[in-house]
Amino acid sequence: MENSVKIVTEKLNLYYGNFQALKEVNLEVCSGKVTALIGPSGCGKSTFLRSLNRLNDLIDSVRVEGEVRIDGENIYDKSCDVVRLRKKVGMVFQKANPFPKSIYENVAYGPRIHGVRDKKVLDRIVEKSLREAALWEEVKDNLSRSALRLSGGQQQRLCIARVLAVEPEVVLMDEPTSALDPIATQKIEDLIRALKQKFTIVIVTHNMQQAARVSDITAFFLNGEIVEVGNTGLLFTQPVDQRTEDYITGKFG
Amino acid sequence: MLKRKTYRKWNSRIAEAICTVFSFIAVLALVIIVYYVFQRGFQVISWSFFTSLPAPVGQTGGGIGNAIVGSLVMVSLGTLCSVPIGMAAAIYLYENPYSRLALVTRFANKVLTGIPTLIIGLYIYILIVLRIGSYSALAGSISLAVVMLPIITLSAEEMLRLVPESWRDASLALGATRRQTIMRVVLPASAGGLTVGVMLAVATAAGQTAPVLLTALSSRFWLASLGQPSASLPVLIYTYAVSPFTDWQNQAWGAALSLIIFIFILNISAQVFIALRQRR
């Protein structure tokens, strides 16, 4: 997969009522790479992530200015179909949130709402997605079990499988391991590295080691602004901005 | 000093005792009423009591079959009308919690719960009975629907709110529309709670007397069409109780027993369901 520019944000401003949560954010995200967003809590990194699939639309008081172009198309354009956008840009949440349905139904949910009815096709998609999410071997005999009875790490991988089942091009991850133990975290990180071959991944994390381990590009957010973006290795070893250095050396946040 | 402490202690004891006696009285009221209904009612009920028509006036015997049928038909129809509307309104309130329409709707809904059901009877009487020119089971059903609607809307909105927002977000993030999210994730997840709300509304409707009396009146025959007046359990209890015949008064106890058992079953199973879910 060649590394072309997949997502471009240009002068992205976002307001919750009178509060400005994002200020003139300009960022390019390349396909085939993992882009990590780091920064102290409340810095706007999750808000930024949620503006990439327009999940902020759910909040009434939110107002967005500027452009987010995915494959050259501005997703805030009037003609943009949110449903198609979200099919293309999947999202994994901070806390694993499988539906109170069976494992199978969780994964099949996406394809079903996008019109797949054929049982055989669904079976195939479910198996493929669960394999991609490295969960198949653990659950293949219990597909009809309730997803809520899986362990936390398994639930999060199920959520990843659920996203993969709609064949997205971009996968957004909002602190996907913050509620998991180290072993489960390890598994998810392995998974992220494996998935970047096929998907463009943007991950929000406040764990800097994690960003260093899984990402190629890192962007540092502070107070709704991007302070610095760069190659992960470089950003962590030779930050240009003083604030970045303060943050990664633990002086604040 | 010591004396003052004893005084305070005894003061507290006495006040506590009074509160305890008061709650004993409140429970006693329920126990006494239920006891009488069961004790007097059981002497009357039999299979034929449930299945036969009332005896002609002046004769003893007969049953409450037509009243049971009338009540079942009107309560069911009322439920059929009010559940979809109540659910739809609750979904609106859930989806647009702070819109102006939502705020007004919630207020209107509360006003509706507080209106005496007798007034709802007058309302449906003017709107429907006067138009059609006759008391009818249909008008009775609609008046019950109006009684149930606010109860269903109120509880359904509360139940929808209990569904974690993360499930809704997950569904929308997968590209589901709002409708798909509601129908396939939110409603199934709250199905149990929604059912409980409907059960309580049905229990309330089943005991309504005034609105049914004012819209469906009563009848001593089987319900043949929705356009005709209909018998119902509560109205039958009322007319029999105030009648001068001992036989009728006894039958009123039997009818009251049937009604109370139906309502208590609904209430208690709703309560058990909630208890089970809280434990889970």
Next chain:
Amino acid sequence: MREKIVTKDPGEGIFPHVTAMAAILIILLSGSIFFVVLSGAMPALKKFKLSFIFSTIWDPVLDIYGAAPAIYGTAVSSFLALLIAAPLGVGTAIFLTELAPGWLRKPVSYMVELLAAVPSVVFGLWGLLVLAPWLRKGVGLFLDEKFGFIPLFRGPFLGVGMLTGTLVLTIMILPTVTAISREVMLTVPLDQREGMFALGATRWEVIRKVILPGSKVGIVGALLLGLGRAMGEAMAVTMVIGNTFIISPSLLSPAQTLSSLIVSEFPEAYGMQLSALMLLGLILFAITLAINIIALIMVNRSAARLKAGKELVPVQISMPYGEGALVLVKKKNLSKME
């Protein structure tokens, strides 16, 4: 900000409209009730005007109608019922939140709530066939014989009448007052009680100085909701009040209320009489609406500190799902502390 949806899902386009229409229907419904009943009451309103409220004549033969005795009956029976139900209900609520051992709280509060589920007509049946005869032979006879010289207890007592109506109403509004007072008391922050206990206060002092002041507004709201229920109550009262159109100072005298007059005369009424009954309904509607709105505002204000978004709703509906269980668990610690 609303997302624009361009999609294949066929139901999506109309879905928001259907749900909004249901919401509008509820508004129309509650808004139209007043005007529809008003339209029915119009002929009587035009004929009798304001004198309807003050006139004590209800004569279907001459077609002259007034509402004073019915308004009097409604007011007296409801207020008296509230007067008895208030200490009983609040006392029970105190017992259920502060005094009862943990295992007893749930079953007892549930039984009180179940009392609210008993249909009004069953209360009427019991009131008429059990309570009334008992009162006539017992308390009523005693009052009449010993205190008959006081107008309040002047007989003869037939069993049915103001006293019986009041007592039945008391039992009927008891669950409303209890359940709502209880919920309101549960919202008083735990640390306040703990602080008082730590200072060596007795239980009653904690109740009197922390619990009751903290839930005062809510309890008044609960009492008003009870009052609203008592005034709107139709069947039970109709069955035990005696349905006599007089204003009598005696508790033992039969009487009439707005709703009992409507229920007892409605099936046979026509013309001006029917319109007059509608006008009675309109008066009842206006009174109960005013009481309920004030009550809801008070209960909600008191419940506002409970949790943003969770509102307190009257009686049965909200109770089973309330936060009660959670708070009760915490309060076990309280009894351990003592």
